[in-house]
Amino acid sequence: MSTDTKERIASTALDLFHANGYSATGVLDITRAAGVPKGSFYHFFESKEALAVETVRLYEATIKYELLETAQASPLGRIRAHLSYITKMAEAENFQRGCLLGNFSNEMPSQSAAVTAVVEQSLELWTDKLAAAIAAAQTEGEIANRSDPQRLAGFIIASFEGAVARSKLTRSRTPLDGFLETVYSDILA
Structure with missing residues (x-):
């Protein structure tokens, strides 16, 4: 699995967390919107919480x-x-x-x-x-x-x-x- 997939998941999660909030955004929502299998999510991120930490860092750059x-x-x-x-x-x-x-x-x-x-x-x-x-x-x-x-x-x-x-x-x-x-x-x- 590529770094591009990880970046796509993180970027998609940032967009969804920002639009809908953490609680209203599930892992399945993120993987569907990113166009990746759910298993790809867990290959790169230990949990939704770990992904949220990554999205804060991405947002900080903006x-x-x-x-x-x-x-x-x-x-x-x-x-x-x-x-x-x-x-x-x-x-x-x-x-x-x-x-x-x-x-x-x-x-x-x-x-x-x-x-x-x-x-x-x-x-x-x-x-x-x-x-x-x-x-x-x-x-x-x-x-x-x-x-x-x-x-x-x-x-x-x-x-x-x-x-x-x-x-x-x-x-x-x-x-x-x-x-x-x-x-x-x-x-x-």
């Missing part, structure tokens, strides 16, 4: 942390590019999916300690990268707010997750626009 680290823009410009990108990600599916990290944050604590841990690690990594960009923007005088960068980054990410959830509920960009306006005018001012 967040584009590198936008926060590129030397091609000022620190505040990098933050703006990143926030613009992640809000467009939320909008791309007409606000139907939300953010996988936020979705799993709500669903997984009662289901899987392993998936919950990898989601938390992903959120911590995201917070650290955003905090580094905030600290750099503070140092360069682009952000007058001198609050702790780690705390600001954690608040921004938590606020983003809330705005995405609300956009998913309302099928509207309005909560995300309110999030961005508040972040730019009140938090990163």
Whole structure:
């Protein structure tokens, strides 16, 4: 069995978990959608839980942390590019999916300690990268707010997750626009 089969299963699972949630997505749903026999699933993954851990890692790559680290823009410009990108990600599916990290944050604590841990690690990594960009923007005088960068980054990410959830509920960009306006005018001012 090939690596392509493993990648197809993981990619399909990411799509289904993101669209339907962990509980509503079964192994048979994944293998059917991927067009592979059920035995192929167990050849590559010990369990649905192990596959969910893999999908969090795949999703993490779509967040584009590198936008926060590129030397091609000022620190505040990098933050703006990143926030613009992640809000467009939320909008791309007409606000139907939300953010996988936020979705799993709500669903997984009662289901899987392993998936919950990898989601938390992903959120911590995201917070650290955003905090580094905030600290750099503070140092360069682009952000007058001198609050702790780690705390600001954690608040921004938590606020983003809330705005995405609300956009998913309302099928509207309005909560995300309110999030961005508040972040730019009140938090990163």
